Amino acid sequence: MSVGQVILLSGALLAYLVGSGWASGQETVQYFTSSGLWCFVPGVLNIIMLYFGYTAYGYAGRTRGIDSLSGVFEFYVGKYIGKLFVIFAWLFTFCAYVFMIAGFGATLEQQIGLPTAVGSALGSVLAIVTALFGLNGIVNVIGKIGPVIVTIITFIGVVSIFMFAPYITQGAALLASGEVTVPVAGGGHPLTAGLSFGGCSLLLCSAYVARQAHDLRGYKWSNFKLIVFIGAVVDSVVPIMIGYAHLGNIQESGNAQIPNLILANHIFPGLGIILSIVILLAIYSTICPLMWSTISTFFKDEKSAKYKIACCIFAVAVYIVTLFVPYSTLLNYIMTYCGYSGAIVFAACVIRYFMIRSADKKSGKVTEAVVAIEES
Numbered sequence: 001m002s003v004g005q006v007i008l009l010s011g012a013l014l015a016y017l018v019g020s021g022w023a024s025g026q027e028t029v030q031y032f033t034s035s036g037l038w039c040f041v042p043g044v045l046n047i048i049m050l051y052f053g054y055t056a057y058g059y060a061g062r063t064r065g066i067d068s069l070s071g072v073f074e075f076y077v078g079k080y081i082g083k084l085f086v087i088f089a090w091l092f093t094f095c096a097y098v099f100m101i102a103g104f105g106a107t108l109e110q111q112i113g114l115p116t117a118v119g120s121a122l123g124s125v126l127a128i129v130t131a132l133f134g135l136n137g138i139v140n141v142i143g144k145i146g147p148v149i150v151t152i153i154t155f156i157g158v159v160s161i162f163m164f165a166p167y168i169t170q171g172a173a174l175l176a177s178g179e180v181t182v183p184v185a186g187g188g189h190p191l192t193a194g195l196s197f198g199g200c201s202l203l204l205c206s207a208y209v210a211r212q213a214h215d216l217r218g219y220k221w222s223n224f225k226l227i228v229f230i231g232a233v234v235d236s237v238v239p240i241m242i243g244y245a246h247l248g249n250i251q252e253s254g255n256a257q258i259p260n261l262i263l264a265n266h267i268f269p270g271l272g273i274i275l276s277i278v279i280l281l282a283i284y285s286t287i288c289p290l291m292w293s294t295i296s297t298f299f300k301d302e303k304s305a306k307y308k309i310a311c312c313i314f315a316v317a318v319y320i321v322t323l324f325v326p327y328s329t330l331l332n333y334i335m336t337y338c339g340y341s342g343a344i345v346f347a348a349c350v351i352r353y354f355m356i357r358s359a360d361k362k363s364g365k366v367t368e369a370v371v372a373i374e375e376s
Helices: 003-024 026-031 033-038 040-064 069-077 079-112 116-131 134-177 190-204 206-215 221-248 259-267 269-296 305-322 327-363 365-375
Strands: none
Touching: 003 026, 003 079, 003 134, 003 190, 003 206, 003 221, 003 259, 003 269, 026 033, 026 190, 026 221, 026 259, 026 327, 033 040, 033 134, 033 190, 033 221, 040 069, 040 190, 040 206, 040 221, 040 327, 069 079, 069 206, 069 327, 079 116, 079 190, 079 206, 079 259, 079 269, 079 305, 079 327, 116 269, 116 305, 134 221, 134 259, 134 269, 190 206, 190 327, 206 269, 221 259, 259 269, 269 305
């Protein structure tokens, strides 16, 4: 696999992971900043959960030829629990699509004053049009967007951490005293926040990674693991950095719907406009595969009329929901509780992965399977 392919596939995974919560900063404030000086803990847990969780998915696809999430779950935990895990993943991808459409509207409202209803409608239309191209078309689009999004958000994080570093301990003290409050996701403790955040990240891309693991069997196993590792590290390190920046600017960032716009406008006003575009691209790059994951569970043929009609009906129904529930509220409730179910999925699949891999090594099955694939 070439360096360019690794970058493209890592970029596609990151674009999927980033979404509205990560790029907007709302997710970062609720999971990372709310932990105060222990802001790094959710990020460390996220790296562990993503890397080993996605490696487990990849192992099932690579050595057993499994090309679906339901197949991966059934392989690791059996038919009935596997179906329950598929429901967990489907519910989260469905719910994540809901709060990301709301985030699309909230971004346009905060930056340029466009009514939320109009902004969310625009996001819905873009999601429908792109999802109709199917998974391969989506990967080609978001793979190119991902590195751009991450680069700009990272730049804002690096500059902001230097700007607000002197005020981090002060911000932590304001949080601890209750003088300043922020929305809290994941139970209000760094460890439970990390489990919830990691669980959400795992479920968010479950169907996508399971499919990609199977499709990449013709490449070295180390290539797949490198892609997963890059995604896990970047998806964790950048939010940690930005989380501390928000902590240093807690009085402004704590109550904003789109906190990262506050940081960007502190650097220079024009950057807020650029970031708004980046956030919209980030949301776009996530809502499209989310719609695909949600609809393809029931309609496998991406070219069929049923698949296309289902995409349209789904988008309209979600749009109506976003008209009545605020973005930050949707994100808080959905990510907290879906994240815990993701943590359960992680524990079960990873434990079974190590058990099965150990048994395969003893029997020689894993060596034969991997060598046969890499030589094909």
